[in-house]
Amino acid sequence: AQSVSQHNHHVILSEAASLELGCNYSYGGTVNLFWYVQYPGQHLQLLLKYFSGDPLVKGIKGFEAEFIKSKFSFNLRKPSVQWSDTAEYFCAVNPMDSSYKLIFGSGTRLLVRP
Amino acid sequence: DAGVIQSPRHEVTEMGQEVTLRCKPISGHDYLFWYRQTMMRGLELLIYFNNNVPIDDSGMPEDRFSAKMPNASFSTLKIQPSEPRDSAVYFCASSLALDEQYFGPGTRLTVT
Numbered sequence: 582a583q584s585v586s587q588h589n590h591h592v593i594l595s596e597a598a599s600l601e602l603g604c605n606y607s608y609g610g611t612v613n614l615f616w617y618v619q620y621p622g623q624h625l626q627l628l629l630k631y632f633s634g635d636p637l638v639k640g641i642k643g644f645e646a647e648f649i650k651s652k653f654s655f656n657l658r659k660p661s662v663q664w665s666d667t668a669e670y671f672c673a674v675n676p677m678d679s680s681y682k683l684i685f686g687s688g689t690r691l692l693v694r695p
Numbered sequence: 696d697a698g699v700i701q702s703p704r705h706e707v708t709e710m711g712q713e714v715t716l717r718c719k720p721i722s723g724h725d726y727l728f729w730y731r732q733t734m735m736r737g738l739e740l741l742i743y744f745n746n747n748v749p750i751d752d753s754g755m756p757e758d759r760f761s762a763k764m765p766n767a768s769f770s771t772l773k774i775q776p777s778e779p780r781d782s783a784v785y786f787c788a789s790s791l792a793l794d795e796q797y798f799g800p801g802t803r804l805t806v807t
Contacts, residue, residue, distance in 0.1 A: 613793065615795065617798075623800070624786065624798045624799060624800045624801055625738075625786070625788075625798040626798070627795045627796075627797075630795055671738060675793070681726065681743070681745070681750075681793060682728070682740050682743055682751060683728075683740065683796060684740075685737060685738040685739075685740075686737075687737040688737055688738070
C-alpha cells in the first residue's frame, strides 16, 4: 500500500537553529509532492510543492525541500528557524495514478524555543 | 475569495444523534475533499468529489458516514448515528484540477 513516513514525530529547536524534517514515500511511479504546515489552532496551509523540474524547490517563509527520486525522499529544510515556525508539518504525496488524492504523513510537531 | 468555508466550527453532540457538517469550496474549484484528523490516526482522506461526483469513498469508515455534493458550491458530510469515536476535526478542502488543495478551518466534533 502507498504510504508516507515522517520519522520525526517531535522536534525541539532553539531559534536560529537549522531544521531538516524527513519525508519518505512508498510508490514507484510518478508523484507530486507537498509540504503543508498547520499553525496552532489554524488550518493546513501549503508551504511548497514539487511537480517536476528542479528537484530543489523553494516555498514560503524561507522553507525549501529537495526531491531525491532514488531515495523516495522529499525532506524539508530551513537554515534558521524562528519561534513563529512552531507548528505541525505534514508531508503529502499524490501518486499520479488514475485517482487524485493526497496521502499524508503522520506529521512532525516542531517547537522552537525563543 | 473567502477561501473554503466550513460550518459549524464546533459541534458537541450526544451519542446516537445525527451530525451534519457543511462545506463551501472555493468558487471555480472542481475537486472537493473531506478529511478527518485525530491524534491516533493523523489526517485521513474520507472521500473526494470531482465536478460534484464522488470519485473515491474508500476512506469512509462505515455506513454511518455519508457525503453529498448537490452542486458545485456545497457539500455535506453526515454521521448518523454518531459515536464517541467519531470525535475529531473534520476538514474540507478544494482544488482546481491537480494543483494544491486549499483547506478550510475545520469542524471540531465532540460526541459525548
